[in-house]
Amino acid sequence: MLFIIQALHAAVIVLYRGRSYLNMAEKISGSDAALKVIEEWGVDHIYGYPGGSFDSTMNALYNQSNKLKFIQVRHEEAGALAASAEAKLTGKIAVTFGSAGPGAVHLMNGLYDARQDHVPVLAIVAQVPSTKMNADNFQAIDEEPIFDDVSVWNRTVSSAQSVPAVVDEAIRQAYKHNGVAVVTIPKDFGWAMIDDTFVSNAKNHVDPIYPAPRAESIEKAVELIKSAKAPIIYFGIGAKRAAKELQAVSEKYKMPLVSSVLAKGILEEKYPAYLGSAGRVAPKPGAEIGFATDLILWVGNDSPFSRFLFNPNAKVIQIDIDNEKIGKRHVIDVPLLADAKEALAAIAAKGEELSPTPFYNAALEDKKNWNEWQDSFKNSEEVPLRPEPIFDVLNKTASDQAVFAVDVGNVNINFERLLDIRADQKWTTSGQYATMGYGLPASIAAKIAFPHRDVYSLSGDGGFAMLMEEILTQVKYQLHVVNIVFSNETLGFIEAEQRDDTHQPLSGVDLPDTDWATTAKGMGAEGFTVRTLQEMKDAIKAAAETSKPVVIDVKLTHEMPLTTEHMFLDPAVYPQDQIDEYVAKYQAQDLKPFSYFLAQAGGEQAKSNVVEEKPEAVESTDVVSGASQHV
Numbered sequence: 001m002l003f004i005i006q007a008l009h010a011a012v013i014v015l016y017r018g019r020s021y022l023n024m025a026e027k028i029s030g031s032d033a034a035l036k037v038i039e040e041w042g043v044d045h046i047y048g049y050p051g052g053s054f055d056s057t058m059n060a061l062y063n064q065s066n067k068l069k070f071i072q073v074r075h076e077e078a079g080a081l082a083a084s085a086e087a088k089l090t091g092k093i094a095v096t097f098g099s100a101g102p103g104a105v106h107l108m109n110g111l112y113d114a115r116q117d118h119v120p121v122l123a124i125v126a127q128v129p130s131t132k133m134n135a136d137n138f139q140a141i142d143e144e145p146i147f148d149d150v151s152v153w154n155r156t157v158s159s160a161q162s163v164p165a166v167v168d169e170a171i172r173q174a175y176k177h178n179g180v181a182v183v184t185i186p187k188d189f190g191w192a193m194i195d196d197t198f199v200s201n202a203k204n205h206v207d208p209i210y211p212a213p214r215a216e217s218i219e220k221a222v223e224l225i226k227s228a229k230a231p232i233i234y235f236g237i238g239a240k241r242a243a244k245e246l247q248a249v250s251e252k253y254k255m256p257l258v259s260s261v262l263a264k265g266i267l268e269e270k271y272p273a274y275l276g277s278a279g280r281v282a283p284k285p286g287a288e289i290g291f292a293t294d295l296i297l298w299v300g301n302d303s304p305f306s307r308f309l310f311n312p313n314a315k316v317i318q319i320d321i322d323n324e325k326i327g328k329r330h331v332i333d334v335p336l337l338a339d340a341k342e343a344l345a346a347i348a349a350k351g352e353e354l355s356p357t358p359f360y361n362a363a364l365e366d367k368k369n370w371n372e373w374q375d376s377f378k379n380s381e382e383v384p385l386r387p388e389p390i391f392d393v394l395n396k397t398a399s400d401q402a403v404f405a406v407d408v409g410n411v412n413i414n415f416e417r418l419l420d421i422r423a424d425q426k427w428t429t430s431g432q433y434a435t436m437g438y439g440l441p442a443s444i445a446a447k448i449a450f451p452h453r454d455v456y457s458l459s460g461d462g463g464f465a466m467l468m469e470e471i472l473t474q475v476k477y478q479l480h481v482v483n484i485v486f487s488n489e490t491l492g493f494i495e496a497e498q499r500d501d502t503h504q505p506l507s508g509v510d511l512p513d514t515d516w517a518t519t520a521k522g523m524g525a526e527g528f529t530v531r532t533l534q535e536m537k538d539a540i541k542a543a544a545e546t547s548k549p550v551v552i553d554v555k556l557t558h559e560m561p562l563t564t565e566h567m568f569l570d571p572a573v574y575p576q577d578q579i580d581e582y583v584a585k586y587q588a589q590d591l592k593p594f595s596y597f598l599a600q601a602g603g604e605q606a607k608s609n610v611v612e613e614k615p616e617a618v619e620s621t622d623v624v625s626g627a628s629q630h631v
């Protein structure tokens with residue numbers, strides 16, 4: 001009996017071994033399997049910073065360095081910001097990582113940037129070995145809860161074998177929800193050898209299809225446009241594939257265009273009916289027009305300030321692909337749940353062409369007046385320098401393919417107003433999250449994603465100092481980025497708020513004069529200090545002649561940019577002494593208010609710049625300009 005049992009047992013073992021021999025898969029480490037999936041999604045580099053808990057994945061990065069390049073940033077925040085910027089610039093998922101504990105926490109600021117600007121980013125977060133988790137060990141923190149808010153999807157891998165499937169799922173979720181997916185991998189799962197059987201379907205991934213507009217809604221929209229006296233188009237980044245259609249609607253129905261800040265670049269700056277953005281950073285025509293309109297065609301725009309920037313009584317037709325956004329920022333009359341390109345094309349195809357109205361003609365004249373005023377400072381020899389000559393040099397020397405990585409501060413105002421963006425140029429900033437320190441990491445991402453384009457980072461002296469260690473990353477990878485620092489020895493954007501909004505004594509905004517050129521040289525980059533227009537021209541020329549990263553420290557005026565939020569120009573609204581003070585402060589003698597051009601064009605004075613019922617939250621808001629809601 002015993003013999004029979006032993007024989008059966010032996011037979012089972014032979015059978016089992018035979019089966020497993022037949023099915024035997026190749027083995028791969030958990031971390032190698034994770035990286036293989038990332039590569040299959042078309043990613044060829046990954047930003048991060050090593051740590052002991054990430055050794056297994058660093059080993060895999062070493063193994064696969066011919067397919068997946070590791071970009072060693074000098075702060076995990078910069079890696080996450082670079083990934084976010086790259087996703088904004090390319091529309092593709094970008095990947096970043098941090099080691100357990102502090103490395104993970106450092107990622108947070110950059111991940112929030114991706115969250116707020118709705119771009120797909122994968123964050124791989126290391127964790128101590130599974131056997132050491134949850135038992136008060138070195139660098140062992142409960143990572144999942146801290147990533148909950150920032151992410152659209154956030155999981156800790158629970159077995160080595162599932163690592164590749166979980167990474168694949170994370171990428172799908174990041175694309176689906178345009179946000180941050182976080183995968184936390186305990187160190188031992190990264191080392192463990194697993195069956196190399198996972199197959200990703202990345203190459204068959206498809207973009208979503210958005211609903212077509214309803215015919216009856218298009219008809220209603222066209223009727224409203226035709227009966228309006230002062231209709232405008234207000235578009236956002238959601239219209240990025242619809243430049244032609246925006247122009248078609250504008251030209252057919254004679255509607256001036258304004259945009260969100262992020263939508264700068266969808267239309268070329270020189271397009272005559274495009275008045276720039278609305279809001280605090282806006283040029284004057286873009287800031288004024290919203291209070292003179294009676295109908296807004298609101299396209300792919302979710303700007304948080306927008307409800308303060310327009311006549312609250314204006315009618316609104318809103319186009320958006322996301323039903324959560326419909327009616328969110330303004331009371332609306334016609335919802336169009338549809339892709340911007342399709343809905344605009346349908347509107348353009350529908351009605352008869354209209355003749356230019358006094359309102360439309362006034363808008364074009366307003367833009368001309370503003371451009372001439374800005375241009376009058378282009379050759380200014382004022383010292384310390386005004387921003388206009390600096391941006392004039394950039395407009396003349398940057399190529400048609402240039403990429404601009406814009407930090408947060410007054411540089412947003414100056415870039416918005418003074419950089420004459422061209423069709424093939426690209427730019428990025430930290431839009432809704434608005435984090436200082438964005439410029440340098442974003443420039444690294446731009447140069448890596450587009451090595452043949454000329455790349456500029458533009459920062460204030462506050463923003464530059466926040467992540468300036470990333471010059472070392474530019475040096476390490478020989479990234480020829482031209483970094484321009486606008487040194488005004490103040491946190492200017494906040495100084496202006498303290499002066500103009502809250503009327504308080506300046507508090508905590510002053511910065512010391514710093515020699516950024518020497519600092520850059522100490523890090524292995526080229527450095528130039530610019531105090532005059534000629535020095536700027538020389539520095540840009542020298543920058544083109546080196547392959548090293550370059551830092552150009554522009555010693556800028558301490559004066560703030562002209563405020564279009566608290567704009568005292570219209571004698572029908574403001575007392576003359578207030579106008580005189582404003583004009584003298586900003587050398588604005590040649591600027592005329594929109595009402596002047598409207599009267600010239602034979603139009604009626606807009607009543608709409610008087611807000612009939614002030615919303616509660618705008619108690620301190622200037623009713624004509626929609627003053628600051630920034631904090």
Ligand SMILES: Cc1cc2nc3c(=O)[nH]c(=O)nc-3n(C[C@H](O)[C@H](O)[C@H](O)COP(=O)(O)OP(=O)(O)OC[C@H]3O[C@@H](n4cnc5c(N)ncnc54)[C@H](O)[C@@H]3O)c2cc1C
Binds near residue numbers: 260
């Ligand atoms: C210092 C600073 C100051 C700023 N000041 C201003 C300011 O004064 N004015 C200003 O405008 N911004 C300002 N910003 C930027 C601001 O914070 C927001 O980031 C920006 O206004 C959002 O722009 P958006 O609505 O175009 O983009 P998002 O917020 O990304 O919204 C895009 C919208 O488009 C929709 N969409 C996407 N795809 C499509 C499609 N195919 N068809 C139709 N709809 C689509 C989305 O559902 C969403 O509703 C500032 C930023 C900084 C850093």
Ligand SMILES: Cc1ncc(C[n+]2csc(CCOP(=O)(O)OP(=O)(O)O)c2C)c(N)n1
Binds near residue numbers: 408410486488492
């Ligand atoms: C991380 C972070 N901290 C604080 C702020 C608030 N903030 C917005 S702009 C700004 C000042 C920017 O100063 P600087 O970089 O010198 O540019 P400037 O406005 O002087 O040109 C500050 C403090 C922020 N947006 N991000």
Ligand SMILES: [Mg+2]
Binds near residue numbers: 461462
């Ligand atoms: Mg500054």
